[in-house]
Amino acid sequence: EPPKENEGVTFSEDKDYLAEYLELYRQNEDMVGWIKVEDTNINYPVVQSVNEPNFYLKHKFDKTYSAYGCPYVQENCDVQKPSDNIIIYGHHMNDGSMFTGLMKYRNKSFWEGHKTITFDTLTDRHRYEVIAVFKTVVYTDSSDSFKYYEFTDAENAAEFDAYVAKCKELSLYDTGVSAEYSDKLISLSTCEYSRNNGRLVVVAKRVD
Secondary structure, three states: OOOOOOOOOOOOOOOOOHHHHHHHHHHHOOOEEEOOOOOOOEEEEEOOOOOOOOHHHEEEEOOOOOOOOOEEEEEHHHHHHOOOOEEEEEEEEOOOOOOHHHHHHOOOHHHHOOEEEEEOOOOOOEEEEEEEEEEEOOOOOOOOOOOOHOOOOOOHHHHHHHHHHHHHHHHHOOOOOOOOOOOOEEEEEEOOOOOOOOOEEEEEEEEE
């Protein structure tokens, strides 16, 4: 018989999947979680394609072609372990969908009313507290480029602290919140159009 599409990924009934995600996972075993930010359109399944890292840049959750894509985790991050920093990408669309809502975090007043973000895995619910919101540029070695996407797991506390310090140094405002080596982070990334290859990144630490 021909191999199934996700050969090697087996669905297991004994995993404690959250009921509301079970059916979605059966539809697409690339699903790793669900992201939600109150008072934005960010309320989406999150996927990860390890073998074809940027597949969901141009494909929807059902794997059909779409310029909207689907929020996805960088291929070298482990959502279940989890990695020290889970990087999640989503498009900035003109109609306000996907990760466009992250732009609201440019305003400190929005952050003040939305200090936490929900990122559930398939098995656990988690809330994250925003520690920094920054703009940077990618694909360049210029001095104003911060390669936040290169940090997924810290070798030691100093490496973790350096990432957090850089995020806070670049932050558009001071959240008064930091993180330490034992904390787990998410970095939500979307395009930011004030500069060529610009990105806006919202970094948050897991609080429960």
